[in-house]
Amino acid sequence: MPNTEKTAQLVMDKPLSVPAYSKWSDSELSQCTPNDFMQKLYHRAKDIGDDLYDSRTYEFFTLAPEIYQENLVLYMRRRAWSEWYFGTVAQAREITLLPENQVNLKLRLARQIQDEMRHYDVFTQQLRRFGSEPRIAEFELPPILVQMQKVQTEAKTASEIAAANQFAGEIVLSSMTDLETSIFKRLFDKELMDAIYDIEKDEPPHIANGKDLILLECETADQRRRLALAQEKYLGFMMQLHVTEIVKLGCRRMRPLPVFE
Numbered sequence: 555m556p557n558t559e560k561t562a563q564l565v566m567d568k569p570l571s572v573p574a575y576s577k578w579s580d581s582e583l584s585q586c587t588p589n590d591f592m593q594k595l596y597h598r599a600k601d602i603g604d605d606l607y608d609s610r611t612y613e614f615f616t617l618a619p620e621i622y623q624e625n626l627v628l629y630m631r632r633r634a635w636s637e638w639y640f641g642t643v644a645q646a647r648e649i650t651l652l653p654e655n656q657v658n659l660k661l662r663l664a665r666q667i668q669d670e671m672r673h674y675d676v677f678t679q680q681l682r683r684f685g686s687e688p689r690i691a692e693f694e695l696p697p698i699l700v701q702m703q704k705v706q707t708e709a710k711t712a713s714e715i716a717a718a719n720q721f722a723g724e725i726v727l728s729s730m731t732d733l734e735t736s737i738f739k740r741l742f743d744k745e746l747m748d749a750i751y752d753i754e755k756d757e758p759p760h761i762a763n764g765k766d767l768i769l770l771e772c773e774t775a776d777q778r779r780r781l782a783l784a785q786e787k788y789l790g791f792m793m794q795l796h797v798t799e800i801v802k803l804g805c806r807r808m809r810p811l812p813v814f815e
């Protein structure tokens with residue numbers, strides 16, 4: 555086997571490894587500034603998104619059109635469900651848990667709720683194009699999605715919710731559009747991909763909300779460990795759900811899923 559192929563093979567065999575900050579000691583966690591720790595959490599989620607959505611980590615095959623459409627509809631119904639529940643309830647709780655003096659951040663979160671409802675409507679339009687509706691009240695949640703929801707609902711502070719929401723899922727989802735080799739450019743038609751671009755242009759302010767929420771409780775080792783744990787738990791479940799959905803659209807994952815170590 556030529557050397558280059560061998561190298562490519564090795565990379566594919568080995569999962570992306572990201573740091574398990576929740577397992578770090580107090581002194582390791584306390585070494586950097588709050589801003590640096592927030593950046594570490596950002597990059598960990600972004601690295602996972604870039605790996606998970608990189609078309610080079612999959613091989614493709616053609617599905618029967620009716621199977622593809624059925625799976626795509628299911629994917630978009632799950633996305634609509636997530637816009638509704640992960641885009642309103644979590645932010646409403648963040649607003650409620652924030653101290654009175656955080657007026658500006660509360661207003662930004664209220665604005666985010668408005669954006670997320672628009673995203674729900676974007677998925678509704680796309681579903682109608684494929685002859686379906688979101689029907690979120692009847693949507694049967696995959697068990698792993700229930701686990702993801704649990705991480706958010708069990709979070710005790712606005713910062714921890716952000717670590718499992720704006721600073722987890724929303725960072726990963728940004729790789730759908732800002733990654734040159736995004737797998738979605740191959741799995742979606744142009745109209746659906748344009749809809750995703752339309753949604754994603756709202757995301758930078760949402761991730762900025764997450765950044766400011768994280769920074770509110772990012773001083774002590776204990777706070778940092780709790781933020782890291784919430785993000786780790788959510789991302790661990792999320793990558794399993796997303797890869798399951800992606801492969802049902804006509805591909806096979808070549809590389810093991812990222813690992814926290």
Ligand SMILES: [Fe+2]
Nearest residue numbers: 637641670673
């Ligand atoms: Fe959204």
Ligand SMILES: [Fe+2]
Nearest residue numbers: 670724757760
């Ligand atoms: Fe968002």
